[in-house]
Amino acid sequence: MRSTDPEDHDAAVPPENDPHVIERESYGGTRRSPEREARLARRDAERPPRDQEELQHRGPTDLAESGPRLNRLVFGVSSAVILAFSLWAIFLPDNAQNTMAAIVDWIAENVGWFYVLTVTVVIGFVIKVAVSKEGSVRIGPDHSRPEYKLFTWVAMLFAAGVGIDMLFYSVTGPITQYVEPVNEAPRSLEALREAVVWTMFHYGIVGWSMYSLLGMAMGYFAYRWGMPLSIRAALYPLFGKRIRGVAGDVIDIFALVGTVMGVATSMGIGVVLLSTGIATLIPGLSDGIGLQVSLVIVAVVLTVAATRSGVDKGIRIVSELNLWSAGAMMLYILVFGHTSFLLNGFVENVGRFLWTTPQRLMQTMVYEDGGSAWMGKWTLFFWAFWLAWGPFVGLFLARISRGRTLREFVIAAITVPVLCDFVIVSLFGNSAIFEVLSGNEKFAQLAMEFPERGWYALLEMFPGATILIILATISGLLFYLTSANSGAMVMSNFSSSIPDPSEDGAKWLRVFWSLLTALLTCAMLLAGGVTTMEYATLIFALPVTIIAWLVMASFSKALAMERAAREGGALPRTPRSSAPGGREPERSWRQRLASMRAYPSKQTVRKFVDSTVEPALDEVAAEFRRHGLTAELATATGSTAGSVDPAAVTSRTLVVTMQDDRSFHYQVAAVQRPVPTFGGRQSQEEHYYRLEVFTQTGSAGYDVFGLTAQQIIDDVLDHYEGHLMFLQHASATEASTVLTPPADGAAAV
Template sequence: MKNKYFHIHGPVFWPSVILILAFIIVTLVVGDPMEEVFSSIQTFITDTTGWFFVISVNLFIVFCFYLGFSKYGSIRLGGKDAEPDFTTSSWFAMLFSAGMGIGLLFWGVAEPVFHYAAPVDSEAYTVAGAQEAMTLSFLHWGFHAWAIYAVVALSLAFFAFNKKMPLTIRSVFHPLLGERIYGWMGDVIDILAVLATAFGLATSLGLGVSQVAAGLAYIFPVFEHTTTFEVVLLAIITLAATISVMLGIDKGVKVLSEWNIRLAALLLIFVIILGPTLFFLSSLIENTGNYMNDIVALSFWTEAYGDTGWQGGWTIFYWAWWISWSPFVGMFIARVSRGRTIREFIFGVLLVPTLLTFVWLTAMGGSAIFFDMQADDGNALAGAITDDVSTALFVFLEEFPLSMIGSIVGIILVASFFVTSSDSGSLVIDSITAGGKLDGPVTQRIFWATAEGAIAAVLLIGGGLAALQTAAITTGLPFLIILLVMCYSLQKGLVQEYAKEKLMEKDVDQKKYEDRLFEVISKKIDKKDKS
């Protein structure tokens, strides 16, 4: 179908739309039992395939470092002469905003405190518990997460920009499936990616809106945290996202991402300077050291000798979560990374966001733990934070002077991160359902942005957000396999590309050719002179 307003790839677009609708209707009609079904599937997956996740995510890191340091690192995404579309600073801003901005706002305070209140190895509320809490949080938000994104994004970028294939997940399978990726197999892969993205995004929008609503209600008692209030907020956020979508990447997501980072930096500086500054500095160093020291043991740990179920609920949950988000984040990162060399890409995606994440976690969660340890009130702060994750950030900010301002900045930040997520998510879904076109008609992108909001709203009213989130995470397992295949495909593609680039460097003998050219020219001039 092709006209001014719509340019879609039917075999992906329609099944996706129908499946999304069917899924929502079933979830609404069946209600709570649906959530049980999904959570038993999820439990089954984490129980039986946890070890597989553990080894795979480690493989991704090894693979990334291998690519970064190997001779293939010099290959440029988009060809030898490609130039980056965005400056390095806006590139980082977009990486970070799309990758985890929103998750960090939600969990940045809460996760370390959760571990501190219920550590795996140590006593709760102790120094050892605090150290362990920070190390585990770093593990979940560190290199592994970004390695997952890097693998997906790099594969997509390479096949789209260097091999000139459509920017959709199916293209990555070309070395394996050949031209069959344009048939039903490719369609199935793309539909799976659309579903994971749409559900992941819709549930995040829904849960994020509860955070904004909870925050507003917490600070301004005028507001009541009701479903109606949430739906109104959702409408406003969706409207903002739609406007941002209409403006395109350059004026929309890019500008918003940059502002997100500025605001986030402001909040971070606020917390660091008005909070326990010295503790922040020293604990950042110590946390990073502990993380590096423990990374091998922790990231290969599978609870093999004593399964408490802790890992399934946290580590494996995170790995599955990052993986289920990876088609979306990966495609977005791919889109903004044309013109980077593979080395730049790997270290840009792996190191910079990870370090920023460490700073954030230490400033937010670390300081919260610090406050809790300092106060002699029966760990009231930790209790309040773990009670309700959606208000954790605001409870924490109450410990600061000018907490009102801090909280308002926090709310704006959450909202604006949601706008960027929704916006980039719509761009990605639109791109996949349009057969990999980079710039589909605006109407179509508006359709997806609005649809995302609508799905979230329906689920907020009818219930079933949690069910859908569980469903989204269960796509982690099929995608894990897809990701492993991606590594193989990418490696294969890079080997060839490198050989080709080397071959291009050598010059063809120009001298002999020029002699022949002269012959033709002089023949022609002689003819002209004669006539």
């Protein structure tokens, strides 16, 4: 009978004959011929990552850059496309407008279904991620936490993803859908019920689902696996190292051009609306193209000034001001407007939206007379608008969302800003509908033919109209500045190669894109105004639909790796007295009491690492090597997690190489924490140190200070056994095992 004692077993069965060792060599053994190794090396050079280990170690290496630099190909091609389009619109405005109108008609007739299908699948995908167990995965290491407070974060979400165009369409949209509906009798009761809901639908969950998809994908690969914050990095699991070349440049060009078109469209609609407001406030000032171009110039100057302050100052401050001003404007309309009608309408609008959205999502108006033309002007335009804005807003949201879980990110993005959208659309839309129902036909025609005038005409009907118009104009200006400011930052990032996701593109590059976007905005104003902007958005957003499908496929592969790691780690393993790997090792009651009252200093922790942790890891590493595995113990100075003094304590990382599969990492690193003041605790020090265990995805969340060498060895083996179970489960479920954090685990720290 085989002995259960580990030492007896080691003595009785040599490693080379141990069936457990032979089985595990399928994960990490070294018995391969040189010819096979050469073939594998050639194949591995270009293939996509197969598991989180490769995503961790190959990704940052394959996509590594020497530092922030201009991507000349992306910058040059994108600039040339935008400049050529702008010159075409300026010098041949009629030709540009007619050509784009023909292209849009063709898209609406032949490709509209693809837009509809894409956004529907995107919504289903992000909701599935949020409700799945993988929704608890963080945009960053497991131990990371949000950088911004909830209010500031929500304000930045709202302000970046909501443009001034929503104010523009909040009046003309409901009135048009009531007076000239596509699938109901004009001015019927059903058309009245549907009027505001259609605009809520166009400004609802679809856009924020697109932002969520691209934002969480880019943030996940950047902050969890140490890759650049870019679209191409989010596609690394599909294309591997090849995404760094021409394929990645093409994707970045499409994303950048679509972003510029989307931002320019919002800016163009914004200046049309703002010029009307300013002309209303200043008697004698003529509203027209001259004032609109002047506003573009003024706005660019303010945007350039704001972009120089970065996210933490300019964008954050303007975002919070934007939210407060929008809230004040809505409160004014609710209090001084038809309050009961507005509140009743809001409740019914939201209920009808929730009930009918699944049906609307797949509605292509194929059976309605003039359905394709209506889709091109309304639903397809808005879907293209959100697709064009997707990379822009997604990158910005990822930039501000490090440390949040995927579930938190998605739920917040598709609820809080969407609810704000609903409030704005419902209050403005129902106020406008009330006027039409009261018989104000002149207002109805004005709102449909000249939306910007209709919006301000509505504001003039409220008591204290001048105050409301000033407040609305300020709110619109803040919407405009926030989108332009964050847009310039994102454009500079898309046209650069930036290895560190916390950095942004060069300031001069932000200024350049601000100026080029302004030129494009003026060009489209000259070539037909808002209609031309709608055409351009619908056309240039088409390639972004392909990017959305690729991102979903790539992110699905990464989440499958997360799922395999979670399920594999939960499989039954060899029982022993301590808790399973991934949970804190079992301590004696004396050790538990001592740890509750211990707040060790830097010097104490350093001594413990030298006297206990390092010898224990050395011993277990030697045993791994005796069993034919490649094991190394690395010492790193300056990787102290969460410490303000990076060189305070050196970390120890045990790495067992598994070749084609994810290697095993067990890192012990010091984390600085403030000394608590509760319980009458008196201490001369403000901080103490915890020795936490880190795997490739972050901290396991427990402290090993005070354990014996044997307890640390047991904890290593628990983690190693869990790692083998993960590899076994990944193989059984045909899931990849390798993505790729940094080689020494430092990025996770």
